[in-house]
Amino acid sequence: MKPSEVSGTVPCLPAYILFMCIRHTNKINVMEWPAQSPDLNPIENLWGDIKNVVSEAKPRNAEELWNVVQLSWAGIPVHRCQKLVDSMQHRCEAVLRNSGYTTKYYTRFRFF
Secondary structure, three states: OOHHHHOOOOOOHHHHHHHHHHHHOOOOOOOOOOOOOHHHOOHHHHHHHHHHHHHHHOOOOHHHHHHHHHHHHHOOOHHHHHHHHHOHHHHHHHHHHOOOOOOOOOOOOOOO
């Protein structure tokens, strides 16, 4: 793998060096991972949750927006995060079945 091929997944040289060291140890299996794949990025689901809370709260200024976002983030239950982690095997399988195209796990969120 060349540095140019990793640019979407590893944005800086020290991370690339670490990536290559790990890859060549033969002790750690490194998954091939499409850069910026929302299907394989459960944080997108959490951003969607926060977006929904913000939409319902209808903040009137930047300070109210910041407060809503902070409270929303702090209020994400552990079981929600665990459910997203547990979905990773199914997400990977779905992406492979669709030859890298979007799956049911991909949701488009429009922010403001």
